[in-house]
Amino acid sequence: MFKPFTDQPIVRIGEDGKKIGRWSLDLEAAQLLRLWRDMVRARIFDEKLVTLLRQGKTSFYAQSSGMEATQVGIAHGIRAGYDWVWPYYRDQGLALAAGFPLKDLVAQSLGTNDDLCKGRQMPHHFGSAEHRFVSISSSIANQVAPATGTAMAQKYLGSDEITVCTFGDGATSEGDWHAGLNMAGVAKAPVLFVCENNQWAISAGIATQTASQGIAIKAKAYGMPGYFVDGQDVLAVREVIREVAERVRSGEGPALVECLTYRIGTHSSADDDSRYRSREEVELWRGRDPIRRFERFLEAEGLLPDAETLSGIRAEINAEIDGVLAEAENNGYPTWDSMFDDVYADLPPHLEEQREFLRREQEAL
């Protein structure tokens, strides 16, 4: 049983890849390799999307490089595809590792015909009902109270699903965050809140967000346990999330997990991070690369596949993403009349008129 409210982050693997403390590995080599693969896939996806952006094929992207251990750890700790997720806009690593189809993610970023969200949101705000991954909203922290509501519904329906709600450290300053956690505590809703504390909210550092000792401790105020985890350690994240998620599932009420991590890229495609943080700091955290740390661990355990196998996997991922990207671009874009769909369940008269107006205008073109 992990302890809440620790001063030091919960950790399983040291920087050098050695086990910290005494614990036994309950994962087989194939599962460990899966964790590695999912992190690498998220990293490569980041690189590809940045390229896509430079080519002007998409207009927005929020990198998650540096945060792979946190996101992949979360995905592997929950019942992916069964539990409901109210994510935030930087969760591609979580989404991909949880089985969110790559092609749907890409289609959303390009706003093509295949976009499940029909080209409605800005790029990189994906969602899939089939995968129980609720469409991402740009508005910071406004997924928190709805996540509580979904969990309340699950409890009411007698389901053993739980709801997972993720957000950055900046989100914890918003009123909605506090409102959502407070209600979850009162309602004993089966919701697992996870802060991906990457230490920056655009250019505002964590000290601008809170005067408390981190985020996990805030859970105390809402009557739930708060866990402080080393977010660069995929095993620690996976283990804590798994244990806490099952406790939430068993009806013990909500919990908060804070994963201390770092985004090594810019905030978004529109950001220049050299204006607000030193290169030394970024380099320091580049050195704390979660993928490298995990590789050192696998090596120490004698479980790291040979270089050829690893580069074979990388090549496979590269080919997979390239293939999806090449295909995605050929799928055309939503047509003008789709603009009026899904505002309401049925088209009310005023929208019908407006669609008719646009139709005449389009025909005159």
Added chain:
Amino acid sequence: MTAVAGAPQTPQQEAKTVQLNLIQAVNLALREEMRSDERVLIFGEDVGARGGVFLATDGLQAEFGAQRVFDTPLSEASIVGAAVGMAVRGLRPVAEIQFADYMYPGIDQIFSQAAKIRYRSGGQFTAPLVIRTPSGGGVRGGHHHSQSPEAYYTHTPGLKVVMPSTPFDAKGLLKASIRLDDPVIFFEPKRLYRAFKEEVPEDDYTVPLGKAALRREGHDLSIIGYGGVMPDAIKAAAALEKEGISVEVIDLRSLIPWDKEAVLESAAKTGRVLLVSEAPRTANFMGEVAYVVQEELFDQLQAPVMQVAGFDTPYPYALDKTYLPGVNRMLRAAARLLEY
């Protein structure tokens, strides 16, 4: 005319009716929907044991239990937000916001989540929820218990906006709203909660959104309003009738969608349109009605479309009576209209 189709039907002979005021009609609607659909949950501040500060939810917790009717923390953001999340997961939440004036802490949840989740997810997720809230002045409630903020919501695509003015409509519109697959902001004019009673069928019926009610037929002038001003609008019409002026009175009943056809038909017939509401005048929803009337019927109007509304001030406690557009202000506006 279409307005007639949407007007309160005379209850069928066999159907049992009861005399109810507006708040009792709301209560009955909630009770019936909870009985017929287990997905309907009611929550908000003080709605449980207390039964709501206006008693809209009186007796519901006793009948349906605290799993289905419960008090929340004092947080509009979490009330609305939770309603969104529940609706997304398949329930039919009916949330009460104690006063429309207190919706603002939850407004991002309404605007960014409830109103948009269907659209931005391409129809994958929907938020079929109802937010009921008392609105409007006339109860000596002072500034924070008297506002008429409906225009903010009508300006947000994805929301439906309703405001009944009679017990019959309150029950029928609320039941229709709960069954709709869209988020509905349901304003209840609190000064009419106990203003009068009327016969309300005890059995199931709905009043569709987007259909106005013809309260009175006439051919010289159309008075068009909704919500708390309706009884005064009807009184104004009766007063004009005594002077030999025949006035048509239309109650919009819902603002999104609104019954353009009924309004245009009446305006074409009378050629004179007086729009009445108690919300602040600037960017009032009636501005939209006026604009549509002049765009469609410019040639047929006998006079410019006129508006009687609240003032562009925050709601003044001591000047309640002065602020609200009562019968006299309506009559003066009507006189100007008839002079053209």
